[in-house]
Each structure stands twice: as C-alpha cells, then as structure tokens.
Amino acid sequence: MKTKIKILEVGARDGLQNEATSLSVGDRAEFLSKLMATGLKFLEGGSLVSPTAIPQMIDSEKVWDLVSADAVCRGVDLSFLVANRRGFERAEQAHMNSIAVFTATSETFAKKNIGKSVQESLTEFSQIVSDAKKLKIRVRGYVSTVFGCPFEGPQDPHRAVALTEELFRMGCDEVSIGDTIGVAHPKQVDAIFKLLVERFGAKALAGHFHDTRGMALTNVRAALEQGVRTFDSSLGGLGGCPYAPGSSGNLATEEVVWLLEGLGYSTGVDLDALFETAAWVESKIGRGLRGKLYLSKPKRFNYF
C-alpha cells in the first residue's frame, strides 16, 4: 500500500493571478474542471479580493458557481482565498465550503500585501476562522515569506513556528509554509520543517515552494524527509506572486507528481492529463510554459 501524497493545485489562483493575461470566468472554470479531471483532489479556485488589487481574480464567486457541483461530486476540496471580513462575507454568500487565510513572517510584506500588521491580520482572521468553523467551512492557513522576504531579507524560523501555532490555535485545519518568492535552500527546509514537525506533527503541514532559483524540487524532497506529505504546486509552474519582486512561478505540479510517484508515493494524478491541460492553459494565457518535465513530456511513469 503506497503512502498517499496530497497535492494542492494552486494554478488557478497563485498561478493565474500573476499572469499578464486575465482569463474569463468561463475559462477559469474550464481550467478547474480540467484540473479536477486529472485526479487532483485539492485546488485553489480563486481569490475573494478587490478586483482593483487583483483583476485576474474578478468574480471568483461566478467561477465557484460554475464548478462547485462538479467539485462536490468528485469529492474535491476547492478553496478560495479570503483577505479580510469582506472576502469572508463573499465566501459565505456564495456558500463556499473551503477558504484560505494568510499571514506572513515579515511585517513589511504583510503591510504591502494585505495593508495590515501581522498582529492586525491575526486578530481579524481569528474571528473569521471562528465564524467559518461554525459554518463547517474548511480553513487553510498560509504563512508567507518563511524562507525570506523581498523587503526584509532573512526571516527568523521561530517566527514561522509562532505564526503556525497561532493559525492552528484559531482553528485552521492545515497550515502551508510558504517560500513565497522562491529563495528557500534545502538546508533551510531541513531546519525549518524539523522545528515545525517536532512541534505540530507533519500531518497538517504543507510545503509551498516557488522555483526562482531552481531549488524547489530538491526542497520538496527535503521536506518529504522531514515527514511532510502535502505540497502546493501549479500546473506547468504557472504564475508567481504579484507583490514579490523577482519571484518566479510556483513549483510545477507535474514535476512533483513525477518525483513522488517515482519515489513510490501515490499522488492519484494522471500525468498525461496534466500535460494536456498545460497545453490548453498555454493557449489561454498566450505564452509557453517552461517546466522542463513538461517540455520533455515523458510517457506516464515510464522511467524511460
């Protein structure tokens, strides 16, 4: 019996929100449907933020309306990012069943990203998470800039531990540890996940890596060896982070699948279907994706 890995596909949110070309509501829904058909069971569907701030995520409720029945039928967890009380009200009105909230180790990043201090964001999210739990809405927490901030530089690992504790304490079901701008080195990943796993166990922790320096997959294996079994990634390495200068796309989903299936884990994802969906999304965003595995398109789990 293979150990299961949970992959959270962030392409339709963390990916598309940083692409220059905005996709229509219909295309975003079609993208999610195609992603669900690959076998992915956990996806980010969009962001409930101001369209002035992130125009690519406008009308995320309409995307949810188009795909929620399919998601429920398939047993897929489709979550939407909520930045404040207004966002949570939108999630509630749309009868969403899974949301994500986020904070950062860096005060400067939090200020620029959500217009609040870290403590202010925690106070607001604490009430939101409490209300969400009463409505049986699943909540994921993100800690951003854990491995480095574009404005402040290096971050104290104990800050990540304290914030993770806060997010669990307020009721988050899972906390994702974010290398928001892709500066993490495997040595840092070894050390930070060792601290986190000792404190919280590995089950409800996720690793969220970007591939700015080509280290993302090596970081996945490092976190895996600390016991982590949940990873965030985006198809073809779509996107980046709009508030993070110099940040490149997320780790590519197909490379996580390839690495982990080859190591004997089960991801439940069909690699050929991922490749087909990547080709489809390329035609929509109007640029080629650059993931090496995608460009070399090997046959499914045939190691040659």
Add this chain to the structure above:
Amino acid sequence: MKTKIKILEVGARDGLQNEATSLSVGDRAEFLSKLMATGLKFLEGGSLVSPTAIPQMIDSEKVWDLVSADAVCRGVDLSFLVANRRGFERAEQAHMNSIAVFTATSETFAKKNIGKSVQESLTEFSQIVSDAKKLKIRVRGYVSTVFGCPFEGPQDPHRAVALTEELFRMGCDEVSIGDTIGVAHPKQVDAIFKLLVERFGAKALAGHFHDTRGMALTNVRAALEQGVRTFDSSLGGLGGCPYAPGSSGNLATEEVVWLLEGLGYSTGVDLDALFETAAWVESKIGRGLRGKLYLSKPKRFNYF
C-alpha cells in the same frame, strides 16, 4: 573544516559541442581561462575527435596550447576526450596531461556514438589507458547511458557496475556515472550509487547529470547522500536545446555550487565570477542561458 566537493566543469566540451554556434579556438581558450579564474580546478577542455563528427571541437590541441601554461600554474586538471587510438596520439603529441575515455551501458548507443561495440571499445581503451599511465597522463573514464538510453530505454544497473569495474581495472583514476540524456530519477540514483559505492567506495566516483526533466539537482543531493563528492556540470547549463527531448543541457554549475555551499560543503568556486562568465559565453553562443539561479542572480551565498 568543510568537506570539499570536486566539480568538473564540462561546459567547454559537453556544453559547447552541443551548441549550434561554434566558438573559435581563441574564444574557447578565453572561456577556459575565465572558468579557471572562478576557482574551478577540474575542467574538460575539448575533444580529440574528428571535426567531421563534432565540428565544434575542431583543433582542440590549439586550445590546449593557449591555456596549458595557465592551467599548470593554477594547478588545474584540464582533460581532453579521446575516442580512439588516433585521439590518444593527438593527446600525446600535444603533451596533454589528462584525458578521458568513455563507454556506455547501451550497445546501440556505443555503436552510434563511437562506431564500436562496448567490448571493442573496452579492448581499445584498455591499451590506451595502459599507455597513458606509463606517460603519467591522468585518465578519467565515463560510463554513458547508465540511467537510460535513447535507443534501448532502461538499462540494467549491474551493467554500470561491471563497466565501472572494467574502467578501474584498466587504470582509470576516476569513473563518472553518466545520465547522458537526463532521464535519471532520484530513486534510480539512490539505488545505482548505493550499488557502486558499496563496490568501489565513493572517492573515485562522479555523478554526471543532465537536466532534461528538471530532476538533476535532486539527483545530486541523492548521490551526495550515497557519499559521492564529485559532480560534473556545465556553466549555465550549456549544451543541448531545451525543446528537444533527449538533448537538454547539463546540470548548471552555479546551481551545484549554490546547493552544496548552502549544505555546508566547500566548492572553492566564486559564484559572481561564474555569473559573469555565463554572461560572456551567452554573447559568444548567441543565445540566452536558461538556468533559473543564473536568471535570478542572487548575491554570493547570501541566502537572501
């Protein structure tokens, strides 16, 4: 005291021989001088093969003539690839002090690449290595296609063990285990290097990875954990075409340096000087290099 890592820079041979644009003898010599100035102590300088087969490597003796004094002064091992008796005679006439010979696990690959069966190549190289040792010429052996062959597919790991044994037996000082076309998965690397290290020890073994599927750096860490301390790489991932399956570039030297220095090993290589040399070689080959670390150019060993 940090553990030292030996990096063998193959950019001027395995890299340039796969680039569409041929560099002049003067530019190839300048490239090697710049590489030596980064702190690299082991480099491939060229190939002593027919210019009909590999025009990019024409007149490799002239390159050697231009840089050999500098190499000797700096204590650099500058090696040239020899494919047959004729190539060895050229190395001897040019008073080279380091050569490399190569075989493959795949009969089909050997036939297509050197026009001989594996056994024929071993017979010829055995005499060449014996003659080289009498002249105190250092000899490196390569085993190609260990992790997969473009013509035959999967390869038996015990074939790599047997060929490595043959190469050491005939007198090779070091044997490099080649993922010639970049299909190796970390799981294979774990298994094959475990076998090899148990049999031969790690000291005289090297890992040679290409990054066709984005796995190369994860493969380095896997080999490292089996005890391997020598890695082949090319500056900026020179060589091959990212869109042509089976011919992608080598693992990028700067990414090996970044990974290993960050893990606490010493490579002796100046990262900023590597970046400057990569920019120089881009201007010569007429295309941009695509290594992610190079494109993001972080400051030297400052993890943010």
